[in-house]
Amino acid sequence: MALFDLPLSELRAHRSESTEPEDFDAFWDATLREARAHELAVRFEPVESGLATVEVYDVTFAGFGGHPVKGWLRLPAGAREPLPLVVQFIGYGGGRGLAHEDLLWASTGRAHFVMDTRGQGSVWGGGGCTADPVGSGPAHPGFLTRGIDAPENHYYRRVFTDAVRAIEAARTHPLTDAARTVALGHSQGGGITLAVGALVSDLAAVAPDVPFLCDFPRAITLTDRHPYREVGLFLKTHRGRTAQALRTLSYFDGVHFAARGRAPALFSTALEDETCPPSTVFAAFNSWAHPDKTIEVYEFNDHEGGGPFHDAVKLRWLRSYA
Numbered sequence: 001m002a003l004f005d006l007p008l009s010e011l012r013a014h015r016s017e018s019t020e021p022e023d024f025d026a027f028w029d030a031t032l033r034e035a036r037a038h039e040l041a042v043r044f045e046p047v048e049s050g051l052a053t054v055e056v057y058d059v060t061f062a063g064f065g066g067h068p069v070k071g072w073l074r075l076p077a078g079a080r081e082p083l084p085l086v087v088q089f090i091g092y093g094g095g096r097g098l099a100h101e102d103l104l105w106a107s108t109g110r111a112h113f114v115m116d117t118r119g120q121g122s123v124w125g126g127g128g129c130t131a132d133p134v135g136s137g138p139a140h141p142g143f144l145t146r147g148i149d150a151p152e153n154h155y156y157r158r159v160f161t162d163a164v165r166a167i168e169a170a171r172t173h174p175l176t177d178a179a180r181t182v183a184l185g186h187s188q189g190g191g192i193t194l195a196v197g198a199l200v201s202d203l204a205a206v207a208p209d210v211p212f213l214c215d216f217p218r219a220i221t222l223t224d225r226h227p228y229r230e231v232g233l234f235l236k237t238h239r240g241r242t243a244q245a246l247r248t249l250s251y252f253d254g255v256h257f258a259a260r261g262r263a264p265a266l267f268s269t270a271l272e273d274e275t276c277p278p279s280t281v282f283a284a285f286n287s288w289a290h291p292d293k294t295i296e297v298y299e300f301n302d303h304e305g306g307g308p309f310h311d312a313v314k315l316r317w318l319r320s321y322a
Contacts, residue, residue, distance in 0.1 A: 003271055005222070005279045008297065016215040016255040016283035021247070024256055027151060028199060031064075035161045038066035042169040044073060049099040053077050054106045056099045061169035063118070063162035070116040070130045071166060072096055074106040075175055082177035083111040084204075084322035087167050089185035089192035090114065092143070092212060092227055095121020095128015104311065110322065111177075113170035117188070118162060119143065119155070134158060140234040144227050148234065149244070151251040156213065160195040160252065167200055180204050180322040184314070187276060187303065188212045188227075191254050194284060198260035205321035207266045207314050208284075210273055210305040214254035215280035217246060225274045258284040264292035266317050268310050270301035 006014060021027065044057040055075045063069035075083065086105040090096065096116040105112035120143070121128015136146040136153060147153030163183075171178040182205045185193045190211030197206040212227065220231040231249070235242055250256065265288050269281040278297075285295045296313055298306045306313065 004274065005271065005277050008271065011278055011282040013286070014279050014282045015286060016218065016253075016280075018215055018217050018250055018253050018255050018283075020256045020259070021151075021250050024251060027251055031157060031161055032164060032199065035064055035165060038062045040165065040169055040172070041066075042172050044173060047099045051077075051100055051103075054103055055079075057173075058099070059113070059169065061165060063165045064158040065134070067118070067133055067158075068130070069118060069162050069166065070096060070128070071169070072099060072112075072114050073170065073173060074103065074112040074114075076106055076109055079111075079175050082175055083109065084180035085111045085113065085170055085176040085178070085182065086322070087170055087181065087183045087196075088112065088114045089163060089183070089189035090117050090120070090128075091186050092188040093120055093123025094125045095130070097126030097128075101126055108315065111170070111173070111175060113166065113176075115163060115166040117159060132158065138238070140230045142227055142230040144230040145234040145245075148231075148248050151248050154248055154252060156252040160192060160199070163192045163196050164199050167196060167203075178202075182206065182318060182322045184208070186210060186305070194254040194257045194261070195252075197263055197265065198257035201262055203263040205264045205266070205318065206261070207317070208254075209268045209310060210270060210276045210303060211254055211267070211281055211284060212276050213252060214276070215283040216249040216253050218283070219277060219280045222277050222279070223274050228275075254284040255287050258287040259289055261288040261290045261293075263290055264321060265290060265294075266314060267293070267295040268298065268305050268313075269295060270298040270303065270305045272301060273303045273305070275303040
C-alpha cells in the first residue's frame with residue numbers, strides 16, 4: 001500500500017475531532033477507586049524456564065473487579081538491588097506468551113513485567129491464559145464493540161484498569177524500582193500505554209509504538225482493516241447507533257489520555273500503516289501534554305512500524321529515563 005493518509009507536513013499539525021466527555025476524569029477516578037477497593041493480591045511464583053541469565057516469575061494480581069490477571073516478571077539472574085522496571089502491554093489478539101520468550105528488556109539489566117490481556121491470547125504468539133469473566137451485549141466478533149452500549153460496560157474499561165493494577169503489582173516486587181518505571185507496547189499495547197501514561201502519575205517514561213485505540217471518529221472511517229473495522233461492521237447491522245458508539249469509545253480514546261500525558265514519551269508511526277493510520281497516531285502525539293516528546297516516522301512501513309530498528313531507538317532513548 002502506498003501512502004494513503006495525510007502528507008507528513010499535515011500530519012505534524014493534525015488534531016482529532018473526537019469529543020472529550022465532560023466526565024472523563026470523573027469516570028476514570030471512579031473506575032480506579034472501585035478497582036482499588038479489592039486487595040491487589042499479587043503473587044510471584046518462580047518458574048523453571050531453563051534460562052541461565054534470566055529468572056522468571058509467574059505473576060497473578062487482582063485487576064478490574066478483583067478478577068485474577070496473569071503476567072510474567074523477568075529479572076536478570078542474580079539481581080540483588082532494585083532495578084529499572086519496564087512494563088509491557090501486548091498487541092491485539094496476543095497473550096503473555098511463554099516464560100522463555102521476549103528476553104530483550106531483562107537482557108538490558110532491567111526488570112521486565114508483561115501483562116496478559118484478559119480474554120485474548122488466541123490469535124498469535126505463545127498464547128494467553130487470563131479470562132474475561134464479564135459478558136456484554138450484542139457485539140461484532142473481536143473486542144472493540146464489546147460493551148459499546150455504555151462506557152461502564154466497555155471491554156477496554158476492564159483492560160485499562162488491569163494495566164494500572166499491573167504497574168502497581170510489578171512495583172511491589174523488592175527488585176523493582178518504582179521511581180524508574182517505564183510503560184511501553186506495540187499497537188493495542190501502545191494504546192494501553194497511552195492510557196496508563198495518563199492514569200499513573202509518576203511513570204518515568206512511556207513508549208507507545210504505532211498505537212491502536214486513537215482518534216476513533218477518523219480511524220473507523222479511514223481504514224477498512226480490523227480491528228477498527230469491527231466498529232463499522234457493528235454499525236452496519238445496528239443502524240442509527242453511531243453517536244452512541246462514538247460516545248462510548250471517547251472514554252477510551254488515546255487522544256484524550258494523551259491530553260493528560262504525564263511522562264516523557266517516544267511515539268512511533270508508519271506512513272503506510274492501514275491498521276493504525278498515521279493521522280490517528282499523530283492525533284495522540286500532537287495532544288500529548290508532557291513537553292518532552294518525540295515521534296519516529298517510518299516512511300515505507302506498514303503496521304510492523306520500525307520493528308527491530310525501533311527497538312534500537314528505544315534502547316538508546318530509555319537510557320535517559322530508566
